[in-house]
Amino acid sequence: MSTPETQLPLHGLPIRSAPALDLLTGIKVLDLTTSVAGPYAGQLLADMGATVVKVEKPKGGDDARAWGPPFLHGESLWFMSVNRGKKSVALDIAATQGQEVLRKLIAECDVILLNLVARAQRKLGLDAASLRKINPRLIHASISGFGLQGSRADLPCYDLIAEGYSSVMDLTGEPENGPQKVGTPAADLLAGGDAAMAILAALLRREREGKGCDIDISMVESMSRFMTPKLTPYLGSGEMARRAGGRDSVIAIYQVFETADDPMTLGLGNDAIWKRFWVAVGQSEVGADPKYASNMDRRVFRDEIVKVIAGLLRSKPRAYWLELLAQARVPAGPIQRIDEVARDPALHESGFIYRVAGPDGDVPQVGLGIRFDGQTEGSGTSPKLGANTEEILRNWIRCEDAEIAELRTQQII
Template sequence: MDERPGELLPLSGVRVVDLTRALSGPFCTMLLGDQGAEVVKIERPVVGDDTRRQSNPMVGTENSAFLAVNRNKRSVAVDLRAEAGVEVVRRLVAVSDVVVENFRPGKAEQMGLGYEQLRELNPGLVYCSISGWGSDGPYAARGGYASTAEAAGGLMSVTGERGRGPVKVGVSIVDSLTGLYAKDAITAALLARVRTGVGQKVETSLLESTVSILSMSAYAYLLGGVVAGRWGSEHQWHVPWKAFPTVDGFLVIATNNQEQWRKICVGIERPDLLEDPRFTTMADRAAHREILYALLDEVFATRTTHDWVARLDAVGAAAAPVNTIDQVFADPQVLARDMLQSVEHPTLGPIAQVGHAQKLHGTPHQITLPPPLLGQHTREVLTDLGGYTPDEIDELISGRVIPANC
């Protein structure tokens, strides 16, 4: 294992062979790396991970999409179409704890890298499969992306403005969520291995992750027979709950009970609304939402977003500005919670990184390795972990299994 600071990180001593690409899998393995796991990222020679070639903004010679989800990893470039390339991975798996893959169902088995094949090498292996639709069922063989999962899983049907068509969520939330579920399953399986002494296969999919977060909309249907629709920034039952235009932007307010409604009326200096019978209860306000929202639109249009947040915050009401992305990373609370960090990249110098949402006070996460260059660590990993001799590495290079510049 490479020498990395932070011996007390929660996953120190855990080695991960990362066969994933794109977003959900690399996000999962990045989180494992943030918690101290040693992550060896397997990439295709020349082209590498899909995100190295996306149309996202470039930072020097590196793609920002790749830089977003691949810190705390070492990169090994190896051609898995070659039998010798598969053998490289098998030798790494034999001395590792976790494998994460997001091939289409059945592809790993075809290459000789399926769970049943690898656990013969390593009975303690935790093997995580991430897919679009799951490993079985009528859709298993389909290609899957976050947007198709949002559509089929119902999330897109409740996202968008009233009276208009469905839209995707503004970020790849399903990919990230699936990565989180995968990471959680892996850590649970590692904990189970402490008790049982054996590993296991775990899996999740974009579809299942999407269905799992339907939350109240799911149970409104399952238990109440109500099919939720699109409400934009509004809430179907809680009123007022909406993004309101201000002098210079948008302000979101949310009310979940009568006390919150009272605080909003105090904060906007409209105590008369508390006495209006049309707005007495949550049900009354929902029944007269258009009238109430027209009144509140006029009120909020008179001041800046900052002024309204200050006034509502002073009375304990729930309010927040709709920050643009640049405003997010200048927000004092975001900065105070270490959600903007940096790491030294070998060719780019210091690069910004989004911090970790979980805060472990005794064993905090660390960003110790920058997103790697393609194949940057091939030779050292094959030597240190795979047990390859210099002659064997030269043979892999001559056979074009690994790149010559590794």
């Protein structure tokens, strides 16, 4: 049964209204991507002040517009989550007239974002070599499953596929169970973050040297780089990490424990924290025992240490332990459900989770989480399909009314 709109969690969020950041003011981005990875990269750039124009199919638009339920005000919440602050142009880029319009827009922009494989880019004339003839200073950024080169370059890919290739699925979950996908589209978001970071670096070089850049982001490589703390130790030692659930295989002790009510996390990551923990729980002699002096020593006795700590923590509720350990500066925390994250007072206070007024009603937002001179992203929303088509055609490439009317008649826009 769906929740009545008047009782939605978003109505418990603080209302926020803020101007856009100005770090990328004047930078024009054409976002031709769909789904999550590319749109997320575009949203990061929009959050930092770029004008991001989302170019979509006139019928249906971005694939993610249909991803639901859940929907809010008739729009996909998945779509809303990665398209904040953009403008939308509805344009049929498969048609000759649509390609002509697109090339005029490309001549005016600084960055183009694509999530097409190399073969599809060449077919549409959207590969970097072709577009460089139109705009030599263009930053051409591609996000694909396997990159634009190599034996897998033309293979399709989704987040799930990239997570499988990277080993993150093999290392996620309890050891007695099978591989698990991360509970968010991690490969998409990591690749999108990589693309935005790379674009910023390319813009800085262009400012210095005046030349564009071809950026090639592979979801599999972004996700595999995320596994560096597991992959590098294997490469240098031959010791292969295995699925360990909420336990870390290197740090002792670093895992989930049950309490008298709810589970909690505990990270005793160095010798000083190890000693502070045992002082806090009234057993300083354990922390001072020389047989547990180093992490290497504690790994040897991990099982017996875990057994003692588990018995101790089960004796009182989680809130008791979190307060005690916070005072002792020992890293510990709750394992929050998504609804608890949504209600987290610290995240409300910081302005990270909030709501804004949209054209059809309030819309929830999850913030950028980065502050520049104390300011974070502006309070924009995701665009309606094609809402800014005429505005962009008039302002960017100076289309006249008759030309726009003809494009509409031909169903190009």
